[in-house]
Amino acid sequence: xxxxxxxxxxxxxxxxxxxxxxxxxxxxxxxxxxxxxxxxxxxxxxxxxxxxxxxxxxxxxxxxxxxxxxxxxxxxxxxxxxxxxxxxxxxxxxxxxxxxxxxxxxxxxxxxxxxxxxxxxxxxxxxxxxxxxxxxxxxxxxxxxxxxxxxxxxxxxxxxxxxxxxxxxxxxxxxxxxxxxxxxxxxxxxxxxxxxxxxxxxxxxxxxxxxxxxxxxxxxxxxxxxxxxxxxxxxxxxxxxxxxxxxxxxxxxxxxxxxxxxxxxxxxxxxxxxxxxxxxxxxxxxxxxxxxxxxxxxxxxxxxxxxxxxxxxxxxxxxxxxxxxxxxxxxxxxxxxxxxxxxxxxxxxxxxxxxxxxxxxxxxxxxxxxxxxxxxxxxxxxxxxxxxxxxxxxxxxxxxxxxxxxxxxxxxxxxxxxxxxxxxxxxxxxxxxxxxxxxxxxxxxxxxxxxxxxxxxxxxxxxxxxxxxxxxxxxxxxxxxxxxxxxxxxxxxxxxxxxxxxxxxxxxxxxxxxxxxxxxxxxxxxxxxxxxxxxxxxxxxxxxx
Amino acid sequence: xxxxxxxxxxxxxxxxxxxxxxxxxxxxxxxxxxxxxxxxxxxxxxxxxxxxxxxxxxxxxxxxxxxxxxxxxxxxxxxxxxxxxxxxxxxxxxxxxxxxxxxxxxxxxxxxxxxxxxxxxxxxxxxxxxxxxxxxxxxxxxxxxxxxxxxxxxxxxxxxxxxxxxxxxxxxxxxxxxxxxxxxxxxxxxxxxxxxxxxxxxxxxxxxxxxxxxxxxxxxxxxxxxxxxxxxxxxxxxxxxxxxxxxxxxxxxxxxxxxxxxxxxxxxxxxxxxxxxxxxxxxxxxxxxxxxxxxxxxxxxxxxxxxxxxxxxxxxxxxxxxxxxxxx
Numbered sequence: 001x002x003x004x005x006x007x008x009x010x011x012x013x014x015x016x017x018x019x020x021x022x023x024x025x026x027x028x029x030x031x032x033x034x035x036x037x038x039x040x041x042x043x044x045x046x047x048x049x050x051x052x053x054x055x056x057x058x059x060x061x062x063x064x065x066x067x068x069x070x071x072x073x074x075x076x077x078x079x080x081x082x083x084x085x086x087x088x089x090x091x092x093x094x095x096x097x098x099x100x101x102x103x104x105x106x107x108x109x110x111x112x113x114x115x116x117x118x119x120x121x122x123x124x125x126x127x128x129x130x131x132x133x134x135x136x137x138x139x140x141x142x143x144x145x146x147x148x149x150x151x152x153x154x155x156x157x158x159x160x161x162x163x164x165x166x167x168x169x170x171x172x173x174x175x176x177x178x179x180x181x182x183x184x185x186x187x188x189x190x191x192x193x194x195x196x197x198x199x200x201x202x203x204x205x206x207x208x209x210x211x212x213x214x215x216x217x218x219x220x221x222x223x224x225x226x227x228x229x230x231x232x233x234x235x236x237x238x239x240x241x242x243x244x245x246x247x248x249x250x251x252x253x254x255x256x257x258x259x260x261x262x263x264x265x266x267x268x269x270x271x272x273x274x275x276x277x278x279x280x281x282x283x284x285x286x287x288x289x290x291x292x293x294x295x296x297x298x299x300x301x302x303x304x305x306x307x308x309x310x311x312x313x314x315x316x317x318x319x320x321x322x323x324x325x326x327x328x329x330x331x332x333x334x335x336x337x338x339x340x341x342x343x344x345x346x347x348x349x350x351x352x353x354x355x356x357x358x359x360x361x362x363x364x365x366x367x368x369x370x371x372x373x374x375x376x377x378x379x380x381x382x383x384x385x386x387x388x389x390x391x392x393x394x395x396x397x398x399x400x401x402x403x404x405x406x407x408x409x410x411x412x413x414x415x416x417x418x419x420x421x422x423x424x425x426x427x428x429x430x431x432x433x434x435x436x437x438x439x440x441x442x443x444x445x446x447x448x449x450x451x452x453x454x455x456x457x458x459x460x461x462x463x464x465x466x467x468x469x470x471x472x473x474x475x476x477x478x479x480x481x482x483x484x485x486x487x488x489x490x491x492x493x494x495x496x497x498x499x500x501x502x503x504x505x506x507x508x509x510x511x512x513x514x515x516x517x518x519x520x521x522x523x524x525x526x527x528x529x530x531x532x533x534x535x536x537x538x539x540x541x542x543x544x545x
Numbered sequence: 546x547x548x549x550x551x552x553x554x555x556x557x558x559x560x561x562x563x564x565x566x567x568x569x570x571x572x573x574x575x576x577x578x579x580x581x582x583x584x585x586x587x588x589x590x591x592x593x594x595x596x597x598x599x600x601x602x603x604x605x606x607x608x609x610x611x612x613x614x615x616x617x618x619x620x621x622x623x624x625x626x627x628x629x630x631x632x633x634x635x636x637x638x639x640x641x642x643x644x645x646x647x648x649x650x651x652x653x654x655x656x657x658x659x660x661x662x663x664x665x666x667x668x669x670x671x672x673x674x675x676x677x678x679x680x681x682x683x684x685x686x687x688x689x690x691x692x693x694x695x696x697x698x699x700x701x702x703x704x705x706x707x708x709x710x711x712x713x714x715x716x717x718x719x720x721x722x723x724x725x726x727x728x729x730x731x732x733x734x735x736x737x738x739x740x741x742x743x744x745x746x747x748x749x750x751x752x753x754x755x756x757x758x759x760x761x762x763x764x765x766x767x768x769x770x771x772x773x774x775x776x777x778x779x780x781x782x783x784x785x786x787x788x789x790x791x792x793x794x795x796x797x798x799x800x801x802x803x804x805x806x807x808x809x810x811x812x813x814x815x816x817x818x819x820x821x822x823x824x825x826x827x828x829x830x831x832x833x834x835x836x837x838x839x840x841x842x843x844x845x846x847x848x849x850x851x852x853x854x855x856x857x858x859x860x861x862x863x864x865x866x867x868x869x870x871x872x873x
Contacts, residue, residue: 197637429581
């Protein structure tokens with residue numbers, strides 16, 4: 001593997017990017033600079049690599065269709081990059097001290113594009129479906145919705161409803177801003193299984209409505225003339241300024257970039273990191289909104305051979321040179337990880353010292369644990385070689401190059417990781433539930449850090465990512481404290497302890513900041529904002545002349 | 546009352562076609578089931594969803610994917626024979642609608658590519674026979690080999706970069722426009738034109754060495770008449786076979802060309818279905834491809850006698866026509 005050559009090229013590219021990014025264009029923030037006067041009309045073309053997941057309910061909303069849904073449908077709240085929930089369709093809300101009951105007060109006069117009212121009854125129907133799904137139609141629940149504690153949604157009057165839970169659920173309000181938590185008309189919720197994917201039958205209340213679409217290829221939206229209920233976070237009222245938005249699938253990333261340069265598109269999603277510098281030098285803007293969630297990294301399966309040993313996990317933790325990963329694979333838009341939470345998560349701490357690159361420490365830890373270098377440099381103990389297969393995530397395009405660097409770094413301390421690049425089917429078959437795979441890559445956004453409590457153990461349907469079940473007393477306690485928290489400040493303190501413990505124990509091996517959605521666009525586009533999960537809202541956007 | 550040889554032959558081929566389609570359907574079903582994983586897990590076990598396998602089990606059960614493979618196959622075949630292609634697991638839309646929506650674009654592209662490839666092949670073949678050697682006849686004869694060596698996706702990207710982005714002749718966001726379709730057809734048809742040209746040149750050379758060709762030339766026929774009547778016509782039988790075989794190649798090649806040019810067709814439908822193991826869609830497309838392949842070969846069988854009087858005489862004597870492949 002020619003990592004040195006790659007590293008050299010990318011370092012140069014990164015250097016140009018840094019110069020261009022810092023000297024020519026400001027580092028992107030959560031909203032592009034709204035300089036100049038607003039212009040009505042205009043047509044924005046947005047190129048993306050896929051619209052494959054279809055237009056069904058709940059779990060069918062993915063990164064790509066989620067961007068389209070963000071323009072067609074509204075949410076109850078808007079969650080910004082700092083995790084703050086602000087009013088949208090829910091004008092305000094009340095919470096009981098136990099965080100088990102939430103009363104939502106809805107805006108009046110809001111309608112879906114099929115003309116039906118967006119009232120408490122419609123919201124209750126949406127929340128019920130998010131929480132429970134409908135297996136009689138093959139519809140799963142909404143991933144990351146706090147279903148395990150959900151009790152019911154009760155309509156109080158046309159514009160007020162009460163949502164109750166069986167246990168404290170601090171994450172409820174932020175989750176309402178999740179990109180999959182889009183409000184749909186009741187008729188859309190009740191479609192038959194063979195109609196669920198028909199976008200023309202899916203009605204939202206958003207600032208844009210469907211003009212035309214072709215399954216998994218394109219969607220054309222036009223602004224809704226009577227829209228006047230945008231999120232409080234957007235300084236705009238009345239209909240959207242953009243007349244039309246076209247979302248079009250162009251699978252090849254370099255063609256997307258070329259189309260943008262040729263003026264055939266205004267926005268493209270997810271360009272390879274090494275192409276960003278060239279695009280910047282041509283005057284295009286690179287917007288890399290921070291996304292709430294986990295950083296890129298690996299969760300460690302403690303049941304995997306050798307990874308039950310603390311010394312092995314800690315050796316891996318200190319064998320990773322995170323700065324080298326950023327320098328080699330990414331650009332200055334990415335930052336090395338300082339914990340396993342993204343830096344904009346309010347509860348994220350700076351645990352850089354626990355992640356310090358220290359190969360000598362790794363070697364010492366392994367030596368002390370009896371892992372001695374073999375003839376080929378790979379460490380051996382009791383006749384067992386310290387080797388494993390490292391599977392690149394098929395969902396993350398940068399996973400493979402990152403893993404290539406990681407395998408080289410591990411090799412330097414005597415750990416032999418063999419990179420395996422497989423498709424989604426094979427990945428699921430080989431990695432999911434396989435206790436022989438020690439490191440499993442994770443890439444996940446969330447809007448409330450309460451999700452962290454759910455990965456620690458298998459209590460209450462927890463994901464148990466470290467595979468301790470409920471045998472680790474510290475994790476049991478921490479998971480319980482996060483789950484039962486009724487006060488964000490107290491929970492933040494617990495989450496600091498969770499981060500320290502998990503990183504010290506080598507249970508999560510962070511690699512780099514996660515930029516799941518990276519937008520390259522014409523500098524003429526102004527006024528768009530991004531949610532805490534880095535999804536754009538073009539309600540307030542316009543195109544300069 | 547006995548059937549005419551033509552009708553009897555056609556009926557026999559149609560019966561064979563039905564068997565081929567059912568076998569293709571069954572084989573595809575079994576191959577998909579041998580692959581690891583299932584479509585629901587592939588879609589839902591994306592780490593961004595946060596689902597556990599236990600949570601998606603009811604959804605897998607809803608689609609019947611937890612049942613034994615023979616039972617699933619029987620259910621699928623029972624529906625298929627009455628024309629029910631099922632629902633796409635990925636898009637929750639009827640498969641028949643997805644295929645019908647995608648088909649016109651692919652047929653347009655394939656037909657355009659076929660026209661482009663025939664035109665190019667004819668021009669190259671004509672030049673190979675009639676261009677004086679000193680004016681680059683050797684170079685002309687080398688074109689097919691060079692064209693075959695360049696993958697169509699490279700040609701496609703090159704055409705887009707130059708003609709869409711540099712000259713602005715078409716927009717990648719309007720892939721069904723005339724210009725975009727023409728360039729996509731060139732990308733897809735170029736390798737096929739090379740194959741046809743190679744076969745055509747070989748046969749034209751062969752005909753040019755025949756006695757009757759020398760006699761015709763000695764009678765003072767014009768160059769065009771000589772080429773059309775005594776070289777091209779007898780050489781066109783293998784071209785018909787090549788075209789029949791090329792249909793499969795064009796349909797297969799559309800998978801890549803459609804993806805590059807951003808066209809919504811059968812190729813992109815297959816690509817999306819294959820990446821998620823959306824087997825109702827895959828089964829429908831494989832069956833469609835089998836039907837098209839068999840139909841085109843049947844058509845080629847019926848055309849041969851029109852081009853070759855010897856075959857007409859054989860059919861009159863109730864001797865079945867040879868298969869397409871034996872005439873290459």
